[in-house]
Each structure stands twice: as C-alpha cells, then as structure tokens.
Amino acid sequence: xxxxxxxxxxxxxxxxxxxxxxxxxxxxxxxxxxxxxxxxxxxxxxxxxxxxxxxxxxxxxxxxxxxxxxxxxxxxxxxxxxxxxxxxxxxxxxxxxxxxxxxxxxxxxxxxxxxxxxxxxxxxxxxxxxxxxxxxxxxxxxxxxxxxxxxxxxxxxxxxxxxxxxxxxxxxxxxxxxxxxxxxxxxxxxxxxxxxxxxxxxxxxxxxxxxxxxxxxxxxxxxxxxxxxxxxxxxxxxxxxxxxxxxxxxxxxxxxxxxxxxxxxxxxxxxxxxxxxxxxxxxxxxxxxxxxxxxxxxxxxxxxxxxxxxxxxxxxxxxxxxxxxxxxxxxxxxxxxxxxxxxxxxxxxxxxxxxxxxxxxxxxxxxxxxxxxxxxxxxxxxxxxxxxxxxxxxxxxxxxxxxxxxxxxxxxxxxxxxxxxxxxxxxxxxxxxxxxxxxxxxxxxxxxxxxxxxxxxxxxxxxxxxxxxxxxxxxxxxxxxxxxxxxxxxxxxxxxxxxxxxxxxxxxxxxxxxxxxxxxxxxxxxxxxxxxxxxxxxxxxxxxxxxxxxxxxxxxxxxxxxxxxxxxxxxxxxxxxxxxxxxxxxxxxxxxxxxxxx
Amino acid sequence: xxxxxxxxxxxxxxxxxxxxxxxxxxxxxxxxxxxxxxxxxxxxxxxxxxxxxxxxxxxxxxxxxxxxxxxxxxxxxxxxxxxxxxxxxxxxxxxxxxxxxxxxxxxxxxxxxxxxxxxxxxxxxxxxxxxxxxxxxxxxxxxxxxxxxxxxxxxxxxxxxxxxxxxxxxxxxxxxxxxxxxxxxxxxxxxxxxxxxxxxxxxxxxxxxxxxxxxxxxxxxxxxxxxxxxxxxxxxxxxxxxxxxxxxxxxxxxxxxxxxxxxxxxxxxxxxxxxxxxxxxxxxxxxxxxxxxxxxxxxxxxxxxxxxxxxxxxxxxxxxxxxxxxxxxxxxxx
Numbered sequence: 001x002x003x004x005x006x007x008x009x010x011x012x013x014x015x016x017x018x019x020x021x022x023x024x025x026x027x028x029x030x031x032x033x034x035x036x037x038x039x040x041x042x043x044x045x046x047x048x049x050x051x052x053x054x055x056x057x058x059x060x061x062x063x064x065x066x067x068x069x070x071x072x073x074x075x076x077x078x079x080x081x082x083x084x085x086x087x088x089x090x091x092x093x094x095x096x097x098x099x100x101x102x103x104x105x106x107x108x109x110x111x112x113x114x115x116x117x118x119x120x121x122x123x124x125x126x127x128x129x130x131x132x133x134x135x136x137x138x139x140x141x142x143x144x145x146x147x148x149x150x151x152x153x154x155x156x157x158x159x160x161x162x163x164x165x166x167x168x169x170x171x172x173x174x175x176x177x178x179x180x181x182x183x184x185x186x187x188x189x190x191x192x193x194x195x196x197x198x199x200x201x202x203x204x205x206x207x208x209x210x211x212x213x214x215x216x217x218x219x220x221x222x223x224x225x226x227x228x229x230x231x232x233x234x235x236x237x238x239x240x241x242x243x244x245x246x247x248x249x250x251x252x253x254x255x256x257x258x259x260x261x262x263x264x265x266x267x268x269x270x271x272x273x274x275x276x277x278x279x280x281x282x283x284x285x286x287x288x289x290x291x292x293x294x295x296x297x298x299x300x301x302x303x304x305x306x307x308x309x310x311x312x313x314x315x316x317x318x319x320x321x322x323x324x325x326x327x328x329x330x331x332x333x334x335x336x337x338x339x340x341x342x343x344x345x346x347x348x349x350x351x352x353x354x355x356x357x358x359x360x361x362x363x364x365x366x367x368x369x370x371x372x373x374x375x376x377x378x379x380x381x382x383x384x385x386x387x388x389x390x391x392x393x394x395x396x397x398x399x400x401x402x403x404x405x406x407x408x409x410x411x412x413x414x415x416x417x418x419x420x421x422x423x424x425x426x427x428x429x430x431x432x433x434x435x436x437x438x439x440x441x442x443x444x445x446x447x448x449x450x451x452x453x454x455x456x457x458x459x460x461x462x463x464x465x466x467x468x469x470x471x472x473x474x475x476x477x478x479x480x481x482x483x484x485x486x487x488x489x490x491x492x493x494x495x496x497x498x499x500x501x502x503x504x505x506x507x508x509x510x511x512x513x514x515x516x517x518x519x520x521x522x523x524x525x526x527x528x529x530x531x532x533x534x535x536x537x538x539x540x541x542x543x544x545x546x547x548x549x550x551x552x553x554x555x556x557x558x559x560x561x562x563x564x565x566x567x568x569x570x571x572x573x574x575x576x577x578x579x580x581x582x583x584x585x586x587x588x589x590x591x592x593x594x595x596x597x598x
Numbered sequence: 599x600x601x602x603x604x605x606x607x608x609x610x611x612x613x614x615x616x617x618x619x620x621x622x623x624x625x626x627x628x629x630x631x632x633x634x635x636x637x638x639x640x641x642x643x644x645x646x647x648x649x650x651x652x653x654x655x656x657x658x659x660x661x662x663x664x665x666x667x668x669x670x671x672x673x674x675x676x677x678x679x680x681x682x683x684x685x686x687x688x689x690x691x692x693x694x695x696x697x698x699x700x701x702x703x704x705x706x707x708x709x710x711x712x713x714x715x716x717x718x719x720x721x722x723x724x725x726x727x728x729x730x731x732x733x734x735x736x737x738x739x740x741x742x743x744x745x746x747x748x749x750x751x752x753x754x755x756x757x758x759x760x761x762x763x764x765x766x767x768x769x770x771x772x773x774x775x776x777x778x779x780x781x782x783x784x785x786x787x788x789x790x791x792x793x794x795x796x797x798x799x800x801x802x803x804x805x806x807x808x809x810x811x812x813x814x815x816x817x818x819x820x821x822x823x824x825x826x827x828x829x830x831x832x833x834x835x836x837x838x839x840x841x842x843x844x845x846x847x848x849x850x851x852x853x854x855x856x857x858x859x860x861x862x863x864x865x866x867x868x869x870x871x872x873x874x875x876x877x878x879x880x881x882x883x884x885x886x887x888x889x890x891x892x893x894x895x896x897x898x899x900x901x902x903x904x905x906x907x908x909x910x911x912x913x914x915x916x917x918x919x920x921x922x923x924x925x926x927x928x929x930x931x932x
Contacts, residue, residue, distance in 0.1 A: 098658045102651050109645045113674040138684060139645055139671035142637060174687040 017324060018317040025313035026306060033305050037298040044294055048287060052215070053258055056267045056280040059212055063220055063278050064271055066208045071181065071273045074198055075164045077115055077125070078183040081196035085111065086127055090185060090193040093129045105135065113137045115198075121207070123178050124199035127185070130192070141173070154184040154195045162186070166274045169202045169230045169238070177202035177238075179230065202238070205231035218265075218282035221245065223255075225275040245281065260284060323350040327357065338365050378560045381553050382434075401455045417454055420447040430477050434561075435587065438506060438513070439471040445480040445504055452488055460492035460500025460519075467507050474587040475513070476557055480504060482550035483517040483568075483580050491521025491578055511586055512566075518579040524572040532570050551580070558584065636666040638695040638893050639688045640723060640886070643776070644676045647806060648837060649862050649882060650699075653723070656886030664894050669693070676773065676806045678702040685709045688718070695719040695893035697736070701806075702775035703727040719896040723889045724880075725778035733896050736889040736907035738880040740778040743859060743911055744785020747829060750876030750915065751786070751857045752793045755827075758855070764795040765826040765855075768818060772806035772832050779831045782859060786829055799825060804834055811835040812842050819845045826855065833860030833877075836868035846873070861912045863926040869919045877919070879912030 080086070089104040112125040116137045126136030132145045145151050150167040157165070168179030182197035209220045209231050222231040223242045232238055237245075246261055255277045258267045265282040323346060330342040338361055342354040398421055405414045427444040430436050436444075442464060449462045462484075484502060492500025505516040524532075532548045536555045548570075555568040562585050572578035640657055642650050654670045661668035671688070673680035678701045688696055689712060696713055700706045700722055710730040713720045719733055726735040755761055769786075771779045790796055802818060804811035811834035819825060830836075836858070840847065850856070850872045858865065861879025869877055888907050896902055914922045 096662070098655055098662070102655050105654070106645075106648060106651055109674060113645075137674060138680075139642075139669065141639075141669045141671055142667045144634070173691055174683050175690065 016321075018321045021317035021320060022310060022313040025309055025316070029309040030302070030306060033302050037302055041291070041295060041298055045291055048290065052265065052282060052287060053267070056214055056218075056258075056265070056282060059214060059220060060267060060269045060278050060280045063209055063212065064269055067205075067271055067276075067278075068273060070204070070208070071164070071166075071271075073119070074181050074200070075183075075273075077119075077198060078164060078181065078196055080111075080115070081127075081183055081185045083111070086185065086196065087187070087193070089127065089135065090129055091187070093131060093133055094193070105140065108135050109137070109139070121201045121204040122198055123172060123174070123176050123201050124197070126197050126199075127194060128197060129194040138174070150180045150182045150197055151195055154182055155192060157184060159184075159186055159190045164273070166276075169224075172199050179205075202230070209233075214280055214282040215286045216283070217286065218280065221279045221281060223277045223279060230276065242279070245279075323354065327354050330354075331357065334361055338368065374560050378557060381557050381560075397455055398451055401451075405454075413454065417451065420450045423447045424451065428478060434476060435474040436477045437471065438466070438473050438475050441475050441477060441480055442466050442471065442504070442506065444478070445484050448481050449484060449502070449504075452485075456488070456493060458498045460488070460495070460498070460502060462502040462504070464504045466505070470506055470508050470513050470586075472588075473513055475584055476561055479554050479558070479582060479584075480515060480517060482554050483515075483582065486550055486580075487517055487519040487521065487578065491519035491523075493521075495521060508586070513584040513586055515582040515584070516579060517582070518577060520577040523574045523576045523578055525574050529570055529572045536568055536570065554582070558582070636695070636894065636897055637669060637691075637693040638666060638697065638890055638897075639669040639671055639693045640697045640699075640889065641681060641684055641688070642670065642672040642699045642723075643681070643701040643725060643772075643806060645670075645672050645674045646808075647834075648864075649833065649860060650724070651882075652862070653882035653886035653889075656883040657890045658886075660887045660890040664890065666694075666890070666894055668890055672699075676701050678705045678775070681706060682709045685713060689713050689716050692716070693718060694897045695721070697721045697723040697889045697893060698727070698732070699724040700727040700777060701725065701773055703729070703777040704775065706730070719893055721889055721893055721896075723885055725776050727777060734892060734902050734905045734907055736892065737778070737885050737909055738911060739906075739908055740781035741785040741788075743878050743880070744782035744787075744831075745789040746785075746878045746911060746913060747782065747857045747859060747876070748786040748789025748793075750878065750913070751790055751827065751829065751855065753915075754855050754857070754875045755794045758853070760826070761794055763826075764797050766799045766822070766824055767796045767827045767829060768799045768802060768822075768825055770802040770804060770811060770815060770828060770830045770832075770835060772804060772834065774801070774803060782831045783829075796827075806832060806834055808834045808837040809842075812838050812846075816843055816845045819849050823849070825849070828854070828856040828858075830856065830858035830860075830874075833858055833862060833865035833868075836860075836865045836873055837862075840868055840871055840873065843873075847871075861914050861922060861926075863923065863928050866914070866919055866923040866926060869914070869916075870923065875916055877912075877914040879914065881909045881912065884909035 085104050085107045089101055089108055092101040092104065108127065112127075112135075115125045116122045124136045124138065126134050128134045128143060128145075128148065128151055130145075132143050134141050134143045143151075145155075149170075150165060153165045153167060162184055164181050164183050166179065166181050169177055170180070172178045176199075178199040178201055180197050180199050182195045184195055185193045187193045205222055209222065210233060212220045214220070219233045220231075221229060221233075221242075224230050227242045229237050229240050229242055229245070232245075246264075246266065255268045255270050258265075260266065263284045265284050265287070267280040269278045270276070271278060327342055327350065330340050333340040334357075340361065342357050342361075344351045344354040344358070398417070402414055402417050402421075405411075405417060424444060424447040427436065427440050427447070430440070446464055449464075453460075453462065484504065487502045492502060500519065500521060502517070502519045505514075505518075507514055532551060535548055535552060551568055551570065558567045566583050566585060569581045569583075570578070571581075638657075638661065640654070642653075657668050657670070671684050673684070681698070681701060682705065685696060685698065685706075686709060689709075696718055698706060698710060698720065700710075703726070707727050707730040710720050710722075710727055710732055714731040714733075720731070722730075722732050722735045722737070724737040726732075726737070726740075728735070755765065769783060771783060773779060799822060800818065802811075802814040804814050811830075811832075815828070815835050835843070835846075846854075856874045857876045857878075858869075858874045859878050859880070861877045862882075865874070865877060865879075868874065888909060892902050892907060912922075
C-alpha cells in the first residue's frame with residue numbers, strides 16, 4: 001500500500017503542473033456536469049409529474065367519456081318508454097285487463113329482449129307498473145315498490161324533472177351485481193304510470209376501467225355519491241367506503257382535483273350524469289423509483305464523465321507537459337552539462353521557451369568561455385604585475401640604497417627602509433588575496449614612495465591624501481603602485497629642478513571610489529595622451545600600443561574585475577604634468593572579485 | 599272421456615272449496631308469518647313461444663280468482679342455463695311455488711330439488727322432470743300424444759295406399775333433452791312400429807324456435823326432396839308466416855305427409871292451407887289454470903289429487919280443422 005501511495009505521489013505530485021491541469025479539467029467539467037445533472041433531475045421530475053398528471057387526466061377523461069357515452073346510450077334507450085305498446089301495457093295493467101294485455105305482453109318481451117341483445121352489458125330492461133308488476137326480459141314478476149329504490153326516486157320526481165336516475169350498485173334478483181338507470185313514464189295527463197328501468201352489469205364498469213393502468217400499479221376506481229366504491233380492481237373492495245383508499249375522515253375534496261395522499265397521487269373527477277366520481281390513484285413510489293433510476297443514471301453519467309475527463313486530462317496533460325518535462329530534464333542536465341540541447345518539437349510557447357533556453361545555454365557557454373579566458377588573462381596580468389613589482393633591478397637598487405645607508409651608519413633609515421620593503425612585499429603578496437583594503441593599498445604606495453624617495457633623494461616629493469571614510473573599502477591590490485611608478489620615472493625624476501611633486505588622492509564620489517595620481521613632471525603631448533586613452537579603451541590594437549604597458553595592465557584588471565564603467569582616465573599637458581584618475585566600485589567586506597559586466 | 603270429465607269435476611269442486619273455505623292452517627300461517635301475498639312463479643322453457651301465452655293468461659286469471667300473485671319468468675329463447683339461474687333467483691326470493699317447464703330434465707333436476715329442499719312447492723308444467731322431487735306434473739300425457747300422432751300417421755299412410763312402401767320420415771323436435779318432446783317421439787315410434795314402414799331419415803332440432811324450425815324444414819327438403827313424411831313434435835314451424843316455407847308448401851302440394859303436435863290458432867290455419875294432415879293438441883289454458891290451483895293447494899297444505907295432472911289431448915284432422923278453428927281465439931300478438 002505504501003509503495004502504491006509512494007508511486008502515486010511520485011507520479012502525481014500535488015503541485016505539479018500535470019496535477020493542476022487534471023484538477024482544472026475535472027473541476028471545470030464536474031461543476032457544469034453536476035449542475036446539469038441537478039437541473040436535468042428536477043426538470044425531468046417536473047416533466048414526469050406533469051406527464052403523470054396529464055396522463056391521469058387523459059385517462060380519467062377517457063373513462064368519463066366512455067361512461068358518459070354509455071349512459072347517454074341508455075338515456076336514448078329509455079326514450080322508448082313512451083312507446084305505444086308500453087303505454088298500452090301500463091294502461092291495461094292499471095285496469096287488470098289480463099286477456100287484453102296478452103298481445104302487449106308478448107310484444108314487450110320481444111322488444112325488451114331485442115334491446116338487451118343490442119347491448120350485451122344489460123341484464124334487464126323492464127317496465128314496472130304502479131301495481132308493482134314488472135315486465136322485463138325474463139317475463140313478468142311482482143316487486144315490492146316500497147323496497148324498489150329506483151322506483152321511489154322516480155316516483156318522487158315531477159314531470160319537469162323527467163331525467164334519468166341512477167341507483168346502485170345492487171344485487172338483482174338473479175344474483176347479479178348491477179346498477180340501474182331508469183326514467184319515469186307519464187300518461188296523457190302527466191299522471192305517473194310507472195318506470196322503465198335498465199339493469200346494467202357492474203362488470204361493465206370493470207370492462208371500462210379494469211384494463212386502465214396508471215403506471216405499473218396505478219388504477220382507476222369509481223365511487224358513488226355516497227362515497228361507496230362501485231368499482232375497484234380488487235372486487236372485495238366494491239361496496240366499501242372510499243375512506244379505505246383515501247384514509248378517514250374523508251371529505252369531499254377527493255371528488256375533484258389533483259393532490260397527493262400519503263404515497264398516493266390522486267386525481268378525481270365527477271361524472272355529472274350519475275354523480276359518480278372517477279378517481280385515478282397512482283403510486284408515488286413508482287414515480288420516485290423512476291426518479292431514482294434517473295438519479296442513478298445521472299450519478300453514473302457524472303462518475304463516467306469524471307473518469308473520462310480525468311483520462312482525457314491525463315492524456316492532454318501528458319501531451320502538454322511532456323515538452324515541459326523534457327525541458328525540465330534538459331535544464332537539470334544543463335546544470336551538469338552546459339552542452340545539453342533541448343529538443344524543440346513544437347512552435348508553441350514551450351517550443352519558444354526551449355529555443356530561448358538553448359540560446360541562453362549558448363550564451364552561458366560563450367560567457368563561460370569568455371570568463372575562463374578573462375580569468376586566465378587576469379591571472380596572467382596579476383603575474384605580470386607581481387613580476388613587475390619584484391623586478392631584480394628594483395630590489396638590487398633598493399638593496400644598494402640600504403647598503404649605502406648602512407655604510408653611512410644611517411641605521412634609523414635602514415630600519416625604516418627594511419620595514420618599508422618588508423611591508424611592500426607583504427602587501428604585494430597579500431597571502432594570495434585579490435582584494436585588499438584601500439588602507440593596505442595606500443600603505444603599499446606609501447612604502448613604495450618611501451623606498452623610491454630614499455633612492456632618488458630630493459629630486460621630488462610626494463603627498464598622499466586619502467579620505468578616512470574610504471579606507472575600509474576594498475580594492476584590487478597593486479593598482480596605485482604602477483601609476484606612482486609612472487609618475488616617478490616618466491614624470492618627475494627627469495626634472496631639472498628638485499620641485500617634482502607626486503600627489504596621491506583618494507576620495508568618494510557618490511557610489512564610486514576615485515584615486516588620482518598626479519605629478520607636475522614632464523607631461524605628454526596631446527596625441528600621446530589620446531593614443532594612451534584609446535589604448536586603454538581598447539580602440540587601438542594592443543600590439544600597436546608602444547607606450548603605457550603598466551597603465552593598460554591596471555586598466556584591464558579593473559575592467560575585468562568590475563566592468564567597463566570603471567578603469568583609468570589619463571590627462572596630461574606637456575611640461576606641466578600628468579594626472580591619472582582611477583575609478584573603482586565601493587566594495588565592502590570580502591567580496592570575491594568577479595567580472596561585473598561585459 | 600268419462601274419466602276425464604270425472605277428473606274435471608273433482609278439480610272444479612276442489613277449487614270452489616279452496617276459494618270459499620280457505621284452509622284454517624293456511625290462514626293461520628299466512629296471518630302469523632306471511633306479510634305478502636302468495637307468489638307462484640311459472641318458469642316456461644322460453645317466453646317467445648306464443649302457444650304458452652294462453653297458459654299464462656289462464657294462470658293469471660286463476661291467480662286473481664284465488665287472490666294470489668302469479669309470475670311468468672323464463673328465458674326469452676330456450677336456454678336451460680338461464681332457466682336454472684331464474685329458479686335460483688326464485689329460491690333466493692323465497693317465492694311460495696314454482697312451476698317449471700323443463701327444457702332439459704337432467705340439468706334442471708338438481709335446482710328443482712334445491713327449491714323443494716328450500717320449502718318451495720315445485721311442480722312441472724308441460725314438460726316434466728319425473729326423476730326430480732317435484733310435487734306433480736301438470737300437462738299433456740306426452741307419450742299418449744305421441745301415440746296419437748303415430749296413429750294419425752298410420753291412418754294417412756293407409757289412406758294414401760303407401761303401407762307397402764318404405765317412407766322417408768323426418769322428425770322435427772325442439773330439443774333432445776326435453777322430456778315431453780322425447781316422450782312424444784317415443785309414443786310416435788311405438789305406435790307406428792310394425793304398422794307402417796318408416797325410414798327415419800334424420801332428426802331436426804329447432805330449439806323450439808319458430809324461425810329455426812321453418813328454416814330447418816326448408817333446408818332439409820331442398821337437400822332431400824325424396825322425403826315422404828314429417829312428424830313435428832311441436833307446432834313451431836307453423837307459427838311464422840306460411841310464405842316463409844315455399845319449398846315445404848310445394849312439397850305438401852306434391853303429396854307430402856305431416857303430422858304435428860299442437861292445435862293453436864296459427865297451427866290450425868297452416869293445416870287448413872295444407873301444411874299438415876293431422877294435429878294433436880294440448881290444452882294450454884288448463885295447464886295454466888290447474889298448475890296455479892294445485893300449487894295453491896300445495897302451499898296451503900291441501901291434498902293434490904295426483905302426481906300427474908292430465909290436461910288432456912285435442913285431436914284434429916283435415917275433416918275437423920275448419921270446425922276446430924272456429925272454437926279458437928285468433929292470436930293478435932305479433
């Protein structure tokens with residue numbers, strides 16, 4: 001497990017560009033997907049509910065229409081109640097004319113049976129007289145009118161209200177479940193003669209409603225005006241209160257409208273002709289189950305999409321980061337080997353970056369080469385400087401002076417001379433350090449001038465004016481000594497008078513340390529000054545420069561160490577003197593001398 | 599005939615007694631238990647047989663006279679299942695008496711016995727179920743009627759001089775399950791056996807339906823014009839318009855012989871047209887009257903004279919058709 005985790009972490013570092021791309025892809029895809037899923041879910045739920053409602057409404061309307069058509073048919077059949085034979089039969093029955101009624105009896109049987117045959121759901125079509133004689137499809141029977149509800153309903157109506165009445169469901173005398181419809185029959189003087197009734201098999205309602213399904217388990221039920229179930233897919237519920245289905249107490253709201261009760265979605269509609277209610281009952285759980293399926297599908301879609309997105313992100317991030325990784329690997333390799341070349345395969349930003357990196361490497365290599373050469377040159381110059389410092393002639397002469405002083409017993413001067421010479425050599429070597437403090441550099445020049453002054457006597461004098469504020473700054477060693485040496489040998493030593501003066505000044509201007517080495521010696525013609533300055537700036541080839549070897553060395557060392565903005569500037573007037581200005585950066589502490597600029 | 603007259607006399611005397619002196623026990627029962635009048639339900643084989651209309655009228659008149667209610671309930675067409683269903687309904691309604699005309703004695707026997715077991719007085723009318731527990735049968739002696747038909751056939755064949763010939767005879771009957779019709783066939787066959795040579799070609803069944811009967815006869819004659827004679831166990835074929843049987847009409851004119859049961863008005867009219875040479879009739883009025891009367895007796899625990907209440911026979915031939923028609927009331931039911 002730990003190995004897998006390690007492998008995973010190694011492959012997918014959280015802060016890596018690839019991980020970020022994957023997460024960005026996943027995030028960008030996930031948010032709209034989830035929003036889409038939620039939106040789809042609720043939109044689908046709403047549409048589903050609306051569809052269920054519309055479908056239920058359509059189904060109930062269809063049931064209503066079927067029942068309405070059927071009842072209208074029955075109403076039309078009942079129009080036959082004013083048939084001549086029926087009226088004659090009723091009239092003769094009133095006067096008990098048995099013989100006279102034979103003809104009408106047989107005719108009515110035939111007619112009523114023809115009606116029954118016409119509609120197979122009819123169980124009985126009958127005429128009931130005021131005397132309780134009922135003639136129908138099965139002959140003639142006697143009925144107790146007080147127990148005949150339909151008869152009582154119609155007998156209590158007026159001629160103005162001569163519409164069809166419905167009663168039932170109830171059992172007919174043959175043991176069948178029926179509901180009855182009927183109309184009153186009136187005589188010539190609007191006198192009530194009896195009723196015409198039709199018994200319809202209750203199975204008719206089942207035939208209309210039974211096969212109607214609202215969803216998998218939803219159904220349609222019919223309820224009469226008293227709240228008794230007259231049709232239900234479960235026959236044992238017929239005759240029971242609708243409260244069994246809708247819960248008690250039952251108001252009247254279920255008769256119309258759309259609402260939910262517990263886990264049921266209920267829609268009711270009243271059939272005006274019969275005052276029955278058609279109730280559509282659907283199972284809400286089915287709706288929810290369907291929605292669960294949708295939700296599962298949405299979830300699966302989201303998960304699937306995320307997986308696909310991650311795979312695509314992996315692929316894309318791999319494609320996108322591969323050049324970067326190569327670049328990164330190349331950069332790492334470049335740390336060890338500057339000859340590394342980043343392969344550039346594309347022309348996009350990464351390709352451009354690779355190209356830039358390659359250019360940078362080329363420049364670095366070039367700079368490195370240049371730096372190596374410069375360092376090499378710097379060392380050569382330093383060696384030359386040192387060699388210059390420790391010229392055998394300088395040592396021989398100095399030693400000659402010391403011997404002379406010893407011979408003349410100027411012991412004090414000998415001591416000073418030897419001390420100055422020792423300090424001179426010590427600072428020259430400086431334990432191999434490149435940088436020394438300005439104080440040491442100034443002391444070095446002072447020792448040098450002291451030694452030379454002792455050698456040359458009163459030919460010239462010297463003055464050293466260095467600001468105290470700059471002595472702790474660092475400088476390349478042995479910069480001033482060649483300038484002072486030039487001022488002595490090319491300036492003041494050849495003067496006829498003994499009024500030669502060499503001034504060494506050190507001061508600070510803004511961020512620069514300046515040294516001036518000036519003399520009032522022979523000076524130089526302007527063309528020579530210009531040639532020397534051009535030689536110092538590198539504007540004149542080195543092999544053509546016949547003069548200023550020491551100056552050039554000093555200048556090159558400064559430029560190599562600190563850049564082109566530093567170095568020497570020479571001014572001179574023939575027979576008046578020469579002034580050399582040396583500009584250095586302000587260097588604190590033990591900073592290593594490096595080339596600052598090219 | 600004397601026996602018949604004596605029977606008639608004793609029945610009438612009994613009816614007078616019932617009317618004038620209702621049995622004390624019956625009154626007591628009626629006053630203590632009954633809250634409605636006595637109901638007697640007559641269940642014919644079908645309602646569409648107009649011959650029974652006479653029986654219905656007689657039954658209703660008798661009921662009115664005896665102050666009871668009579669019902670006439672049955673299937674419109676012959677249908678034993680509906681008959682059974684109706685009797686079941688009557689049992690549930692707890693009527694006092696039931697008279698059944700059995701279209702299928704085997705099928706009806708259990709429900710008759712069930713009604714009897716329920717305390718209902720049950721009789722059979724016109725068509726018996728002798729194996730059942732019914733109280734009595736009121737109607738024609740159907741075997742005797744068949745014998746009379748057979749005798750009439752012999753007479754006609756003899757008169758035509760066809761006794762030596764083997765005659766192709768077809769029987770038209772309402773059902774093979776009805777006891778009355780089967781008895782008539784049995785009587786006919788017994789009577790003609792060894793008397794004339796009859797080749798029973800086929801048995802046509804019409805479900806006691808007038809239209810079916812006429813169509814069956816017509817179809818048979820078209821296919822078998824060699825037919826010599828018909829025996830109709832009922833008059834169904836003659837209850838419709840004679841114009842509906844042109845082939846039969848022509849066959850009759852060509853000398854065909856027909857002996858039929860029933861002497862009702864339309865049957866006699868058809869016979870006069872030449873559609874039959876001999877008729878044996880039943881007395882439907884007596885059937886209705888006696889059935890109601892004796893069921894009332896039974897309900898009132900009065901004795902029933904016999905298990906078989908014979909309503910007698912009426913014989914007619916070409917010589918008496920016209921005279922007999924005068925005694926009949928014309929039907930006006932169509």
